[in-house]
Amino acid sequence: MxxxxxxxxxxxxxxxxxxxxxxxxxxxxxxxxxxxxxxxxxxxxxxxxxxxxxxxxxxxxxxxxxxxxxxxxxxxxxxxxxxxxxxxxxxxxxxxxxxxxxxxxxxxxxxxxxxxxxxxxxxxxxxxxxxxxxxxxxxxxxxxxxxxxxxxxxxxxxxxxxxxxxxxxxxxxxxxxxxxxxxxxxxxxxxxxxxxxxxxxxxxxxxxxxxxxxxxxxxxxxxxxxxxxxxxxxxxxxxxxxxxxxxxxxxxxxxxxxxxxxxxxxxxxxxxxxxxxxxxxxxxxxxxxxxxxxxxxxxxxxxxxxLEKYSSQEKDSSIGKINHGSLSGEADEFMSHLNIEWDPKQIDIREDKLYLYPKELPAIKGLRIMRPGLFLGEMKKNRFEPSQALASSLKISEYNQTINLSAEDPDTIKYLKCETIEVSGDYKDGWQLICVDGYPLGWGKLTGQTLKNKYLPGWRWM
Ligand SMILES: C[S@@+](CC[C@H](N)C(=O)[O-])C[C@H]1O[C@@H](n2cnc3c(N)ncnc32)[C@H](O)[C@@H]1O
Incomplete structure (x- = not known):
């Protein structure tokens, strides 16, 4: 070289x-x-x-x-x-x-x-x-x-x-x-x-x-x-x-x-x-x-x-909190499939988008924020659409409607390529968490045997 x-x-x-x-x-x-x-x-x-x-x-x-x-x-x-x-x-x-x-x-x-x-x-x-x-x-x-x-x-x-x-x-x-x-x-x-x-x-x-x-x-x-x-x-x-x-x-x-x-x-x-x-x-x-x-x-x-900063008197580090909203009915229905208890005080709605804020969130108004916490999903035409970020943050056991594929199954790559998939098996209509060998990849919406692909297009397998 x-x-x-x-x-x-x-x-x-x-x-x-x-x-x-x-x-x-x-x-x-x-x-x-x-x-x-x-x-x-x-x-x-x-x-x-x-x-x-x-x-x-x-x-x-x-x-x-x-x-x-x-x-x-x-x-x-x-x-x-x-x-x-x-x-x-x-x-x-x-x-x-x-x-x-x-x-x-x-x-x-x-x-x-x-x-x-x-x-x-x-x-x-x-x-x-x-x-x-x-x-x-x-x-x-x-x-x-x-x-x-x-x-x-x-x-x-x-x-x-x-x-x-x-x-x-x-x-x-x-x-x-x-x-x-x-x-x-x-x-x-x-x-x-x-x-x-x-x-x-x-x-x-x-x-x-x-x-x-x-x-x-x-x-x-x-x-x-x-x-x-x-x-x-x-x-x-x-x-x-x-x-x-x-x-x-x-x-x-x-x-x-x-x-x-x-x-x-x-x-x-x-x-x-x-x-x-x-x-x-x-x-x-x-x-x-x-x-x-x-x-x-x-x-x-x-x-x-x-490096360590020598400790002097402990400072009060609570520097204010953001006001929190509450869940809407549609989002509530979706959340009922989640086996997780979130503190409602951590959930915030901004322009139809739902976020879960970290407990420790300080006052950040005025900063250029790309993400104020975990983006859970958004209301679209009165329907709640869960986010890719939420799917990625879940364990398979934390959502009660899941389709678990194996890494070798051709449907896994089809799913990652954002293609529609036909499924066989006893699954309920509605939002399904699509997983590979037990690890979540993203969402799909099932109607009958047809799974509408909701994998984030920007993350599509190329
Ligand atoms: C070594 S890279 C960080 C790599 C990153 N920590 C990681 O592990 O993926 C340094 C980063 O500093 C950012 N940077 C450049 N100037 C900066 C500044 N004045 N203040 C803060 N960040 C700066 C750059 O945009 C760059 O992403």
Whole structure:
């Protein structure tokens, strides 16, 4: 692989004797990974039904390598939201941010949602995830992935960090800042990034990172934890940004994320490296940062830092609630088939659309919101149409009219292609939840033997 000359010189200066090993890693293939969605299935259950060959990623409990010849994105289980295709090192930031169910979590640079989907899985449906990306077009991909994963308690926002900080000062328990960066760690996987690196360089991104991390710091509650990550090697964007934060916000300190990890039994951190304070003339505590190098692990380059904000007096973080509506009769009838009890106070109707808000939802009026909670469905010509997002968020046992197909059944692909299906069997007319091997894919409306396909056209199998 031909690398930019300036990049080679910089890395040689930094790595010295190690440089040859580093360079050699560019002659090797990159690793492909997938991460199991533990909101829907356990890793053990997935291993039992997985149709392609996978091997465990040593440091990620629910992460697997698959061979580059496989196409896991072209399997019905992908459309059932059972896994996310993600580069193995990129799984690490969300894995090392210690999330507890019930936490209020912000993913500030979230699109397309690789890390948000894992943060949501760790919340187990309890608490709140605010997933934000400044780019509206990228936030649309984020929305799709959150919905495909079946996340019930996420709010999707597309705002600047500055504006969010005005709303959420001291609010979040945990924050992930997966910062925009020069992407040096991804040259092997996506060589086109080298052009971007040559065009913008390290300083452009470093300026952005310094701005973003200070706004993030403002939104963390005292005692809360924040994880900063990049997929680049440059000291300026990594230890340098953290040094800048520590100088400007002395209430922060750097933690060793591996020491703060619970349930470490199933994982191994062999090949992980630590931060280099000497590269930025920084303090000893930068040694707690984590560096992933492609010549030391089976994954690409990454940088990870876990930070804690010293707790002072606990702040009252209840910053207002939105007013809630109540259900209409038609929607009520549909809901009677659901075996779930929702608090009616969490249900809101806006312009014929029904949402289930997270319990913890703060006042967000005025922000550019892509999704204020779980979109349940909408009234169309006095009829209630359940949403794709609702189907994705359900377990098969949570709706009492289901048609369960197998992954091999040709009707499964026909369904994912939005075609009408003829069914045989004893099913009731009305809304049916269509599943593959017990995992929901979407809705269909049955009249007699004919199933009108209600799979979301934008998600259609191509
Ligand atoms: C490394 S990517 C995030 C990847 C994502 N966390 C994931 O795992 O799928 C960085 C993101 O930061 C966003 N971004 C760029 N400038 C930003 C800014 N000033 N504030 C917030 N986000 C920004 C980009 O749109 C991009 O989606």
């Amino acid at each position: 031909i690398l930019p000359k300036l990049f080679e010189e910089r890395m040689k200066n930094l790595l010295k004797d190690e440089y040859t090993y580093f360079l050699h890693s560019y002659d090797q293939k990159h690793y492909s990974g997938l991460r199991v969605n533990t909101l829907k299935i356990t890793p053990e259950e997935f291993e039992n039904i997985c149709p392609f060959k996978i091997t465990r990623i040593p440091w990620i409990e629910n992460g697997y390598y698959y061979s580059g010849n496989e196409q896991p994105a072209r399997h019905p289980y992908y459309h059932a939201g059972l896994y996310y295709i993600q580069e193995p090192s990129a799984m690490t930031p969300a894995n090392l941010l210690p999330i507890e169910p019930g936490d209020k979590v912000l993913d500030l640079c979230a699109a397309p949602g690789g890390k948000s989907t894992e943060l949501a899985a760790k919340l187990k449906g309890e608490g709140l995830l605010v997933a934000n990306d400044i780019s509206n077009s990228r936030a649309k991909a984020l929305l799709k992935n959150i919905e495909l994963f079946g996340v019930p308690n996420a709010v999707i926002v597309s705002e600047t960090p500055a504006k969010l900080a005005n709303y959420f000062e001291g609010y979040f328990d945990k924050i992930l800042v997966d910062a925009p960066c020069s992407g040096e760690g991804m040259f092997r996987k996506s060589p086109s990034i080298m052009k971007n690196w040559e065009q913008y360089g390290v300083d452009y991104y470093n300026k952005l990172q310094k701005e973003i991390i200070l706004f993030a710091a403002k939104m963390l509650r005292p005692g809360g934890k924040m994880l900063y990550s990049t997929c680049t090697f440059s000291p300026e964007e990594n230890e340098g940004t953290i040094k800048y934060l520590l100088e400007n916000c002395p209430e922060f300190h750097v933690l060793n994320p591996i020491e703060h990890k619970t349930n470490k039994e199933k994982v191994s951190y062999e090949g992980f490296s630590y931060g280099k304070p000497e590269w930025v003339d920084g303090t000893e505590e930068l040694k707690n940062c984590i560096r992933l190098w492609p010549h030391k692990i089976h994954g690409e380059g990454h940088f990870i830092t876990l």
